[in-house]
Amino acid sequence: MSRVLxxxxxxxxxxxxxxxxxxxxGHRLRFCNFERQPLAQPTIDRYHGLIVLGGPMxxxxxxxxxxxxxxxxxxxxxxxxxxPVLGICLGAQLLAHVLGAPIRRLQTPEIGWYRLExxxxxxxxxIMHPMAEPTHVFQWHSYGFDLPSGAQRLAxxxxxxxxxxxxxxxxxxxxFHLEMDAPLINRWLSTPEYWHELAxxxxxxxxxxxxxxxxxxxxxxxxxxxxxxxxxxxxxxRPNRRxxxxxx
Numbered sequence: 001m002s003r004v005l006x007x008x009x010x011x012x013x014x015x016x017x018x019x020x021x022x023x024x025x026g027h028r029l030r031f032c033n034f035e036r037q038p039l040a041q042p043t044i045d046r047y048h049g050l051i052v053l054g055g056p057m058x059x060x061x062x063x064x065x066x067x068x069x070x071x072x073x074x075x076x077x078x079x080x081x082x083x084p085v086l087g088i089c090l091g092a093q094l095l096a097h098v099l100g101a102p103i104r105r106l107q108t109p110e111i112g113w114y115r116l117e118x119x120x121x122x123x124x125x126x127i128m129h130p131m132a133e134p135t136h137v138f139q140w141h142s143y144g145f146d147l148p149s150g151a152q153r154l155a156x157x158x159x160x161x162x163x164x165x166x167x168x169x170x171x172x173x174x175x176f177h178l179e180m181d182a183p184l185i186n187r188w189l190s191t192p193e194y195w196h197e198l199a200x201x202x203x204x205x206x207x208x209x210x211x212x213x214x215x216x217x218x219x220x221x222x223x224x225x226x227x228x229x230x231x232x233x234x235x236x237x238r239p240n241r242r243x244x245x246x247x248x
Contacts, residue, residue, distance in 0.1 A: 001202055002028065002048045002049070002236050002237035002238070003027070003028040003029075003030065003046060003048050004028065004029050004030070004047060004048065004049045004050070004051060004230050004236060005030050005042060005044060005047040005049070005050050005051070005074075006029060006030065006031050006032065006050075006051045006052075007032050007034065007042075007050070007051070007052045007053060007054055007074075007091065008031055008033045008034065008035070008053050008056050009034055009035060009053060009054065009055025009056075009057065009090065010035050010056060011035060012187060012188060012191050012193075012194070013054045013089075014053070014158075014184075014223060015051070015053065015179060016177075016179030016180055016181060016184050017178075017179050017180070017181050017222060017225055017229075018051070018178075018179045018225075018229050019228070021033050021226065021229050021230065021233065022233070025238070026125035027233065027236065030042075030047065032102065034045060034065075034067040034071075035143055037133070038065070038067050039066070040065065040067065040070070041070060041076070041105060042070070042074060043074065044074050044078045044081065047083070048079065048083060048084070048230075048236050048237050049083055049084040049085070049086075049212065049233075049235065049236035049237075050074065050075065050078045050084070050085045050087045051085075051087070051088070051090030051091070052071060052075065052085070052086070052087045052090070052092075052094055052095065052214055053088050053089070053090070053091055054086065054088050054089030054090045054091060054140075054141075055089075055090045056102070056193060056197075057090065058090075058093075058143050059090075059093050059094060059097050059103045059143070061242045062102070062169075066228070068094070068209050069204065072094060072095055072097065073099055075087075075095055075098045076098050076173075077079060079099075079157075079167070079168070079171060082168070082170060082184045082235050083170065084170040084232060084235040085170065085171040085172070086174070086181065087141070087143055087171075087172070087173040087174065088171050088174055088177065088178075089141055089174075089175060089176070089177060090141075091173070092164075092165075092173030092175050093144075093145045093173075093175075094145060095167070095171060095173045095200070096145035096146070096147075096148050096151075096162075096165070096173055097145070099148035099149070099150070099151065099167055100149060101144050101146045101147065101148040101149070101151075102145075102146050102150060103142050103143055103146075104142070104143065104144060104145075104146070104248075105142060105143050106141070106142055106144050106147060106159070108140055108144065108159065108161060108201070109139060109140075109141065109142035109228075110139040110144075110157065110159055110160065110175075110199065111139060111140050111141075111198065112138070112139065112140075112203075112207075112209065112210040112214040113136045113137070113139070113158065113211075113214070113216075113217050114139050114158075114159065114176075114212065115134055115135075115136055115158070115187065115224050116134065116136065116137045116155050116156075116157055116163060117156050117157065117158075117162075118131050118132050118133065118134065118155050118156065119135050119153050119154055119155060119156065120224070121152050121154055121166075122154050123155065125152075125154055125166060126215070126217060126231055127166075127172060127228055127232050127235075128155070128164065128166070128172075128231075129156045129230065129231075129233035130224050130228055131154075131155060131173065131224055133162075133189050133226060134176065134207065135220065135221065136182045136213070136216075136217040136220070136221065137177070137178065137221055138177045138178075138214075138217075138218075138221065139157075139176050139184065140175060140177065140188065140194070141175060142197075142201075144160045144175060145162055145163060145173065145175070146162055147161075147162045147165055147187055148167060148169065151165040151166060151167040151173075152165060152167075153165055154166060159181065160175070160212050162175070162193065162226065163175045163176060164176070164196070170235050171217045172193045172232060172241075174197040178221065178225035178228060178229070179225065179229075180218070180221070180226070181218065181222065182214055182215075182218050185210070185211075185214050185218070186211075189207045189210065189211070195207075228232060
C-alpha cells in the first residue's frame with residue numbers, strides 16, 4: 001500500500017485537485033499541517049513519497065519558522081532514500097535549497113496566469129511530457145529558485161527562467177500551481193493576506209484580469225495537471241484500495 005506524506009503550510013493552500021486524484025487512486029495520506037503543528041517532527045521512513053505544498057512564507061524565514069528546517073531535513077532524507085518528491089511553489093524552493101540552489105526575490109512577482117514555455121527536455125520527461133507545448137499556468141510567488149546543480153530544467157517563463165526541474169529520476173520542483181481550480185483561485189483572491197499582496201505590488205485589487213483569464217485557462221490546465229500528477233503518483237506506486245489516515 002503506497003503511503004504519501006504531505007506537508008501543508010496554511011489552510012488556504014491545500015492539495016487542490018491533487019487531493020481528489022490521490023483519493024481516487026487509493027493512496028494512504030498523512031498530512032503534516034505546520035500551521036497547526038509548527039513543532040511537528042515528521043520523518044519519511046514509513047512513506048513512499050513526499051509532497052510539499054506552497055505557502056506565503058519564504059525559505060529564509062527559518063529563524064522564526066523552525067518547521068522550515070524540519071522540512072529541509074525530511075526532503076534531504078527523502079532524496080537520500082530515492083523516494084519520489086514533489087515540491088510545489090514554496091515546496092519547489094525548499095527542494096532547490098536542499099540541492100544547494102539560491103532562492104532569490106523576483107524583481108516583479110508572478111501573480112496570475114503566465115505562459116509556460118517547455119524546454120527541449122520536457123517532451124521526453126516521464127512526468128512533464130504532457131506540458132511539451134506552451135501552456136498557461138497559475139502563479140503566485142515573489143521568490144524564485146535557480147536551477148540546482150545536476151538538475152534538468154523543464155520549463156521557463158519570460159519573467160523567470162527556472163519554473164520546473166527534475167533532479168535524478170524521482171524529484172520534481174514546480175514553481176507554478178497546477179493544483180488550482182476556479183473555486184480555490186477565488187478563495188485566494190478573497191483572502192485578506194493575498195488580496196493585500198495584490199495591492200502592494202500595484203495589481204488590480206479586484207483581480208478582474210485574473211478572474212477573466214481563469215475562465216479561459218483553468219480547463220486546459222486542469223486536464224494537463226491530471227496527467228502530470230498522475231505520472232508523479234505512478235512513481236509513488238499504484239495502490240489497490242482507498243484509505244486516508246487522519247493527521248497527527
